[in-house]
Amino acid sequence: MLSMPALCWLCRLPLRIAQHGLCSLCLRQLPALPRLCPRCGLPAGNLRLPCGRCLLKPPPWQALICVNSYRPPFSRWVNQLKFSRVTALRVMLARLLLLSWQDSYRRGNLPRPDLLLSVPLHPRRCWQRGYNQTDLLAAPLAHWLGCERGMGLHRQRQGALQHQLNARQRRRNLRGAFRLEMAVHGRHIALLDDVVTTGSTVEEISRLLLAQGAASVQIWCLCRTL
Numbered sequence: 001m002l003s004m005p006a007l008c009w010l011c012r013l014p015l016r017i018a019q020h021g022l023c024s025l026c027l028r029q030l031p032a033l034p035r036l037c038p039r040c041g042l043p044a045g046n047l048r049l050p051c052g053r054c055l056l057k058p059p060p061w062q063a064l065i066c067v068n069s070y071r072p073p074f075s076r077w078v079n080q081l082k083f084s085r086v087t088a089l090r091v092m093l094a095r096l097l098l099l100s101w102q103d104s105y106r107r108g109n110l111p112r113p114d115l116l117l118s119v120p121l122h123p124r125r126c127w128q129r130g131y132n133q134t135d136l137l138a139a140p141l142a143h144w145l146g147c148e149r150g151m152g153l154h155r156q157r158q159g160a161l162q163h164q165l166n167a168r169q170r171r172r173n174l175r176g177a178f179r180l181e182m183a184v185h186g187r188h189i190a191l192l193d194d195v196v197t198t199g200s201t202v203e204e205i206s207r208l209l210l211a212q213g214a215a216s217v218q219i220w221c222l223c224r225t226l
Contacts, residue, residue, distance in 0.1 A: 009092060010073065021092020033068050034226065038104065041066055041196065041224045048107060059199060060206040061191070061217040065104050066224040067096045070195060074223050078194050082133045090136040097137065097220055098144055101190075111216055113190035116142050117209075119201055120155040120178070134192045137222075141192070150189075152182025153205065174204040185213030190220050197225040 006018030010026040022030075037044035037051035041064035044051035050058065068074045077093060080086035104110055118134035126132050142149035157177045189209055193202055196219060206217045 009077070009089070019091050020095060021089070022096075030073075031068060031071065033066075033100075036064075036066070036224070036226075038063055038107075038110075040064060040199070041219070041221075043226055048109075060203055060210055061219050063104065063110055064196065064219040064221070064224070065097070065101045066196065066221045067093075067100050068223060069226045070197075070223040078222055081136070082129075082194060085130065087131065087136055090133075091140050093222055094137045094140040094144075097192075097222060098141060101220060110218070111188040113145065113147055113188050113218060115148050115150050115184065115187045115189045116145070117150045117153050117189055117191050117205075119191065119193040119205065120153050122155045122157070133194055137194075138192050141190075141220075150182055150184075152180060154179045154181065174200055178205055178208055180208055180212055183212075184209055186215050188216045188218075189214050190218045193219065193221045195223045195225065196221045 006015045006021075007013065008015055008023040008026055009021050011023060013023060015021070015023060020027075034043055035045065035047060036042060037054060038047060039050040039054040039062070040059055042051065042053065070078075077089055081089045081093065105112070116138050118132060118138045120126075121129070121132045138149050155177055156179045191202055191205060191209070196202060199219075202219045202221075206219070209217050
């Protein structure tokens with residue numbers, strides 16, 4: 001029996017390398033990422049220096065890497081992965097995230113992570129969805145980078161859905177929501193999320209990791225809401 005060729009997720013033409021998910025032409029034609037602050041990931045005038053917001057009130061993490069802003073086709077892919085069980089997207093999206101990190105890494109002042117952690121779901125929500133979408137991204141990324149994929153970060157309190165809350169409600173909703181059950185002292189950590197909006201979730205987890213002695217925390221996400 002002949003196997004069906006893998007198709008590009010955008011133009012639907014056959015791919016020479018199935019794992020890439022996008023043909024080289026579609027990859028080059030993806031919307032350009034706006035100029036973002038390397039610390040908070042919000043619009044800024046310089047790709048190498050923290051923006052004025054971060055100079056006045058820096059976030060607890062040391063860098064934020066994103067594939068793009070929350071717009072098509074990225075927003076569609078995230079929603080398909082997260083809500084429509086299109087898990088075949090995971091390798092293509094993980095590769096885009098790796099390429100984004102490599103661009104930032106080449107600019108310097110960004111340590112190579114030795115530990116990948118996924119933003120956890122509450123066990124009940126994970127059971128309802130059937131998987132944690134950020135875990136699906138972490139597996140290929142850890143393989144490509146040759147680093148450890150940690151499983152010791154847990155969400156112990158469910159709370160309301162974050163996307164239904166404003167910024168102040170999100171911060172209140174996350175207090176004491178996470179528990180760490182692994183040693184992170186001296187580790188350079190990449191914390192994976194699908195979408196960063198206000199940053200409340202990754203901020204709460206970053207503070208927890210740094211309080212336990214992590215050397216640095218980078219936020220890796222597919223989309224940053226600008």
